[in-house]
Amino acid sequence: MKILLLGGTGAMGSHLTDYLSDKGHRVVVTSRSKYEGTEYVEYRQGNAKNKEFLMEILSEQWDAIVDFMVYTVEQFSERIDLLLGATSQYFFLSSARVYNESKEAITEESPRLLDASKDYEFLDTREYSLSKARQENILRSSKKKNWTIIRPYITYNEKRLQLGNLEKEEWLYRALHGRTIVFSEDIRDHITTLTYGLDVAAGIASLIQNQKALGETYHITNECSYKWGEILDIYLEVLEEKLGYRPKVVYQNLSDYQSWNTNKYQIIYDRLFDRSFDNTKINEFINTKDFAPIKIGLKKCLIDFIENPDFLPINWKNEAIKDRFTKERTHLKEINGNDQKLRYFIYRYLKKSWIKVLERIMR
Numbered sequence: 423m424k425i426l427l428l429g430g431t432g433a434m435g436s437h438l439t440d441y442l443s444d445k446g447h448r449v450v451v452t453s454r455s456k457y458e459g460t461e462y463v464e465y466r467q468g469n470a471k472n473k474e475f476l477m478e479i480l481s482e483q484w485d486a487i488v489d490f491m492v493y494t495v496e497q498f499s500e501r502i503d504l505l506l507g508a509t510s511q512y513f514f515l516s517s518a519r520v521y522n523e524s525k526e527a528i529t530e531e532s533p534r535l536l537d538a539s540k541d542y543e544f545l546d547t548r549e550y551s552l553s554k555a556r557q558e559n560i561l562r563s564s565k566k567k568n569w570t571i572i573r574p575y576i577t578y579n580e581k582r583l584q585l586g587n588l589e590k591e592e593w594l595y596r597a598l599h600g601r602t603i604v605f606s607e608d609i610r611d612h613i614t615t616l617t618y619g620l621d622v623a624a625g626i627a628s629l630i631q632n633q634k635a636l637g638e639t640y641h642i643t644n645e646c647s648y649k650w651g652e653i654l655d656i657y658l659e660v661l662e663e664k665l666g667y668r669p670k671v672v673y674q675n676l677s678d679y680q681s682w683n684t685n686k687y688q689i690i691y692d693r694l695f696d697r698s699f700d701n702t703k704i705n706e707f708i709n710t711k712d713f714a715p716i717k718i719g720l721k722k723c724l725i726d727f728i729e730n731p732d733f734l735p736i737n738w739k740n741e742a743i744k745d746r747f748t749k750e751r752t753h754l755k756e757i758n759g760n761d762q763k764l765r766y767f768i769y770r771y772l773k774k775s776w777i778k779v780l781e782r783i784m785r
Contacts, residue, residue, distance in 0.1 A: 423485040424482075425449050425450070426486070427490065428476075429492075430451040430490050431453045433619040438623035439451055441623045445627075480505065486512075490515050495557060509568070518574065521533070521535065529702070558571055569637065570629055582619075594724075601750050606693075607676075610650050615697050616648075625704055625707070634706075640703055739766070742767075
């Protein structure tokens with residue numbers, strides 16, 4: 423088969439590329455960065471949000487398109503007919519964050535936030551979970567039914583290791599540099615489900631060219647759920663083993679934690695929910711009981727990352743705020759660029775009243 427992955431270099435897409443190419447399928451992956459291809463994998467450099475670039479690729483016919491791009495509702499509405507017309511099966515990567523809070527294990531029919539929330543301020547935003555739900559609606563209203571909606575939840579791999587709403591740059595970087603991890607005491611006690619990107623990829627692959635999957639929605643998640651505090655303990659055990667000491671952790675109340683976190687609604691309408699899933703529907707095609715156990719998968723990926731660390735840019739404003747809270751200091755030599763050094767210095771050392779004055783001036 424000839425399969426197109428739009429933006430397929432992330433936690434799920436990279437594994438799906440390997441999974442499909444290993445089975446002899448021709449895979450074409452779009453990416454803004456340059457990658458070297460292989461016998462069965464071709465990378466086309468460009469931004470799939472650029473309509474001209476996208477139309478050129480969609481001028482070819484594809485057996486399946488798996489779309490990892492994050493669109494605005496308007497962008498998706500403009501492109502959907504093109505995408506559906508270029509393939510016999512289009513996979514839309516939505517998110518299990520679309521679901522409302524549920525005391526029971528979530529099924530694909532569980533209420534979505536877009537339909538159930540009474541928070542009109544929230545509903546008036548373009549928050550990720552709402553945008554994905556609105557795009558699902560656009561897909562369902564299409565005349566064509568050659569689509570499949572995938573709702574993964576929190577996925578991890580060797581380059582992406584989340585703690586609550588924090589990416590590795592916001593917690594693991596501190597731990598590996600001998601500073602205290604700052605986390606939310608409220609999120610710590612909530613239940614979550616993490617799934618290895620390779621397992622999500624296998625789930626998606628099981629649905630490709632399957633007529634039963636057309637016009638259907640599936641979440642692909644791990645069978646087991648843990649409290650975020652237990653996930654943190656798994657990370658800390660690995661770090662203690664590799665570093666020779668156990669990193670310190672301090673917990674903030676919700677107000678203090680949100681003071682430096684900009685993703686307010688991700689916290690309120692997801693990470694403060696208990697999330698467990700009923701996998702009956704996807705289990706018709708793949709056995710999720712065979713997915714990597716969370717403890718084993720997370721340990722493997724964290725060990726791999728520690729041995730080959732590669733961090734994205736660090737938010738030095740947030741690091742300064744965390745250092746102020748923990749009474750720690752980051753040496754300025756660690757920070758690249760004079761602008762970032764100044765930013766750190768301001769938020770770490772100046773009086774809060776002075777910071778507010780500076781923020782008003784900078785507006």
